[in-house]
Amino acid sequence: LESKEEFSHKTLAMDVMRPRRCDPPLSVIVQDGMSVEEVETLIAETSYSGFPVVVSHESQRLVGFVLRRDLIISIDNARQRQEGVVSPSRIFFTEYTPPQPPNSPPPLKLRGIMDLSPFTVTDHTAMDIVVDIFRKLGLRQCLVTHNGRLLGIITKKDILKHMAQMANRDPDSILFN
Numbered sequence: 087l088e089s090k091e092e093f094s095h096k097t098l099a100m101d102v103m104r105p106r107r108c109d110p111p112l113s114v115i116v117q118d119g120m121s122v123e124e125v126e127t128l129i130a131e132t133s134y135s136g137f138p139v140v141v142s143h144e145s146q147r148l149v150g151f152v153l154r155r156d157l158i159i160s161i162d163n164a165r166q167r168q169e170g171v172v173s174p175s176r177i178f179f180t181e182y183t184p185p186q187p188p189n190s191p192p193p194l195k196l197r198g199i200m201d202l203s204p205f206t207v208t209d210h211t212a213m214d215i216v217v218d219i220f221r222k223l224g225l226r227q228c229l230v231t232h233n234g235r236l237l238g239i240i241t242k243k244d245i246l247k248h249m250a251q252m253a254n255r256d257p258d259s260i261l262f263n
């Protein structure tokens with residue numbers, strides 16, 4: 087991630103984050119109670135590298151971030167080795183797993199594969215600061231919140247694309263590259 091000049095006119099995190107206004111909403115995982123089948127469908131229907139984990143769809147409170155590849159490996163392992171984990175089994179990212187109703191399959195506990203403190207900025211954070219943090223911490227992605235509610239995600243590629251766009255739009259900024 088090179089030169090910050092493109093951001094001198096104060097692009098904000100909300101200008102770079104996804105989803106855009108007209109995009110489908112962020113693909114998230116709810117921390118308790120999604121079934122193995124629901125999560126497998128989410129994995130099959132998207133190609134994102136990871137998913138934010140939230141308390142509930144209503145609250146959009148961020149709990150952590152889980153990588154796609156870790157989810158796939160853990161579910162595959164559980165299906166093969168863990169006694170009784172099947173499509174309707176519930177997945178829990180919570181510390182404690184509530185007792186399951188009688189005759190339901192055993193739950194799958196995946197708190198261990200979740201990043202409990204994913205990097206987060208607010209939607210009003212200036213992009214030059216976000217770029218600095220990406221560089222210094224070697225981030226691949228960062229989450230965007232407003233008043234504690236999860237709004238979006240910015241990946242390293244999103245930043246690079248945005249920088250390229252700015253360079254095209256504003257001929258002067260090419261001088262800095």
Ligand code: ADP
Nearest residue numbers: 104112113133134135136137239240241243244
């Ligand atoms: P990359 O940006 O390196 O291709 P991803 O494949 O994870 O990484 O993301 C592709 C695009 O989708 C990016 O623009 C990113 O902001 C967005 N994105 C990433 N994760 C999610 C998600 N869980 N829900 C919605 N959009 C996402």
